[in-house]
Amino acid sequence: MTDGASKGKILEIDGLQVSYGAVQAVKQLNLDIGAGEIVALIGTNGSGKTTTLRSISGLVANTRGRIRFAGADITKLAPHRIVGLGISQVPEGRGIFPDLTVLENLRLGAYVRRDKAEIEADIRRMYRLFPRLEERKKQAAGTMSGGEQQMLAIARALMARPKLLLLDEPSMGLAPLVVKEIYAAIRQINQDGVSVLLVEQNAKMALGAAHRGYVMETGRIVVQGTAAELKSNDVVKSVYLGSTV
């Protein structure tokens, strides 16, 4: 389970195309994630990374191509069904419910589950992963700092007990120390057996944590390989690592 080199594929995207009106945001995208892997999807703003994540979660109507999860075709499924199958997303901008308390946010993360006792146990696990959430459990989520909100968003996504976790820019707008803390948690989550697709502009952080990576430019994958290969790739070095170091 925890072996990043495991051969079983948990997610396979074949020929994904997404258009918003006349604009093609994603053109012929192929991407796969092995069970137990952390895969990074890096690229600049507007390259189609977020659209790819939205497509996996079923939030985009006009998609062509095929998305398979654990062997099943999920391309045309409604978003809530996809969550039920085991894919959770931490969306861009965190997407916490600002007027609800931290605890209510966490409970909503487990909306698809019925096992009450296990849900309570998972809430305690989340408090161990991010102790600050326990201190603030009765507080409206919107009153917390950006880093705390990011922790809540990740914990909330885990409450569904996903097999695959999609993370959209988890480091965005956060102080370096907080980013370190978040990334330590992501590694921990992966070691507990959750596969991760990590979308980032911060290529250095993402490739530091990932087993493999894809580089996306204007709707296409332009480079792919293991994290080590990408870190030494000239294009990646000059465009993505040079500017972020």
Place this chain on the structure above:
Amino acid sequence: MLLQQLTNGLTIGMIYALIALGYTMVYGILKIVNFAHGDIFMIGSFLGLFFMQEFRLPLYLAFLLAAAATAIIGILIERLAYRPLRMADRIVPLISALGVSTLLVSLAQKLWGTEMHPFPTAFGSRTYTFGNVTFSEIQILILVLSFVLMLALQLFVTRTKTGIAMRATSMSLTHAALMGINTNRMISLAFAIGSALASCAGIMVGIYYNAVYPTMGYMAGINAFTAAVLGGIGNIPGAMLGGVLLGLVETLGGAYISTQYKSVISFSILIIVLLVKPSGILGSKEINKV
């Protein structure tokens, strides 16, 4: 005199609040104003009348059946008139709402005629006097039932899993869907609850004024919409507060200035709120243009 007017104002305010909740719950999730909501209130009133007249059912059963039937009508309206337009520009469902409004009024006219129908119940005429305030039986019913319904709604949206999911859906459809919430079901639920509350309000208004007629939803709808905007549209406690405030102001204005000015007062409030604080008393800062 003042205490009596306050009582009367509170009574009509509770009615406005019940109707306003339907506007606010739907707006909260879909960001559209369901302009047919006043007419759903009218249909609910007619259904209560129908169950009592045709089947000689007791009042409480008429309430229950009319509320259930009106809830189903509300769900159908969303399915047929709004859901197919979900992706369209915001002005489109607004026009569809006006169409539904006209349809419901015409339907009521066809089925029940254009004249006023008295409510066939002896209930409501007795009065009780406490000090120098006189309550009619129907006023007591309005105050108590409205309070109980609003309390039940408040407990539902703050204490139950489904209620909290509904509030989450009104904060963000997308993020609620990412929790595994079936957002279409939450939208149906908002329409069902709003329509059932409007039906209860419709029956109580029918008894209070002893009149049910096809265009009764027009002014009631506009007043309740004003109440929802006053309290902060999209905000559930706001709709309750807005309804009560509007009822009080309107009744006091009617008593101390002139009853001719009742509508002038509520429209003035609507315009002032839109100009000065469009987000309403309890509303959040960001507000989209309706």
